[in-house]
Amino acid sequence: MSGALETGLRLAERGRAALDGAGTLEKALRRFRWFYAGAEFCENLLPDAAWHEREVSFFLEKGASVCVLTPPLGEKGLKRLRPVFKRLASVFGRDPRAAGRVEVTVNDFGALELAAETGLKLPLSAGRLLYENMFFADRTKMAVINGEAVRLFRSLGVSRFEFSTTGRLLSNNFSEAAKYGFKPSDIALTLHYPYLNLTTARACAVGLPDIGPEDSVRGVACRRECQACSFEAGHPLVNEKLLVRGNTVFLKFPEKFYSDPATLLKRRINRLVYSPFL
């Protein structure tokens, strides 16, 4: 893969507010090219359209690039996301500053549908909750599942995929691409480190009150308990420590996960996003 390895910082739903503090923002702007802002795993944390416009404008003005993260969606999330996409389409769709510098990550096929419906022409990436429709991954490998998956995602305007790993150098099936019916050049990868999202719930383990047999809930009554803190959890069956942030359980992978940028680029990973446990 030609070109340089790009670097990014995930700010999640806090956006640039996560960089409050003396000199933190300036340091981040110097160190990272891409800023990942928005809710990735939970629709209850989805900010409104004005917030998204402010965040994207801010980073563009600072000369940085922005990827807007979006979560899995229920009907409520879909209704919240529609004005966000409409605003992004109208404000940045024809803004020359946005060309190649604003992207959107989707974690729900409904968001892909919504992007088409709202005329959102910004580049789309499949997020960490969708990439398994394209790849099989485990501790040691990450293989494109089949050529039809590549064709389908390309037809939907998606050629970048976001993922995390346990930290090892992954093998892949790119050398057998012809046999699988795809071209490696049709794929670009974004690697989030150093946490891997193991599983996500809609019923939040941290925040949702207990549900009795007589309760038929309309959804998650969210009081944003995830903003109070995160947790480390030990499980008697599991060797690793699990980390819980709101509705998602993570695994930390502290091992050094690559030797140099060339190794990553060879695996079509051309963007490396530091995703601290915010």
Added chain:
Amino acid sequence: MKIVSCFMEEKEIAPLIEAGADELYTSVPGLPSFDETYLRGITIENAFKKIHALGKKALVAANSSQIVLDTRGLKKLADRLRALDAAGADAFIISSPSLLSLLRSSPRRLRADLHLSSVQPCFNTAALRFFLRFGIRRLILPTQLPALEAAEVLKFCRREGVETEIFDYRFFGCNYVNGRCNIHLPRFHTFKKGAKGGALCRCGGPRQALPVKPLGVNPERAGEVPAIARRLALRMGGGGAPRFYNAASFFDFFTLGVGWLKYGVRADPPAVKARKVGQLRAMADLAGALIKERGQRAARPLFIERMTAWRGA
């Protein structure tokens, strides 16, 4: 409400139908399935014949979302589906968008219906529109979508003539979005010696409070942390996230017009499967009878009371 049940052996077919199953589904080698257990002791073609002779429909699960196949393998898979279609499969349960795409682009359309598996979670009407383009005729709702929140999806399905199906809340496992749950199996984490997957993400678990340690406490909300920690400790020891599905949600799904109720524990022994399918039939009949007798509003608390007293199949 009709009942759809899994089956894994020939000897299960007649008892499951006798217990109330209106459709039977299984998985077969060569078709990648989410739950990697397969039909044994009878060919799928003969199973179709036997099920059809008893006046019921036969479905096949090919619902792995990660079908790792090269071009030749993918063609073989499509050919296998076509052969099963010709042999009498009434529907295929599928979760992989790439397989759906392959079938859509094929000049030879399947006679059998396509059901969207719950392991490809469809939580909203836009996602539903996406999948309907592939010719989906039934939506199997993910258990993480509660009944009242599913109302718009169900309305959309009715308008489009798409059937709907839910799992029985008493006999279903993963508490997370199970098609995307990577703690089902130790693909990334590792288990201690002798441990097996499931207890982390399924109802059951060790059922004891697990140690949890707060990290990065927000000083403005520090007062909430002890209560949140207690709640999380209990949940992490009992299978993880809380469950939306319960007696009340079943009643609401029933009154919202969901057409099919599924029993899908493929690993259960034959007698247990038949007993549980009988329990599905009894629950759906109870809801129907109470509504007929008392009206929907009065029936709801009675139904919940009766089902809360239920103590296992």
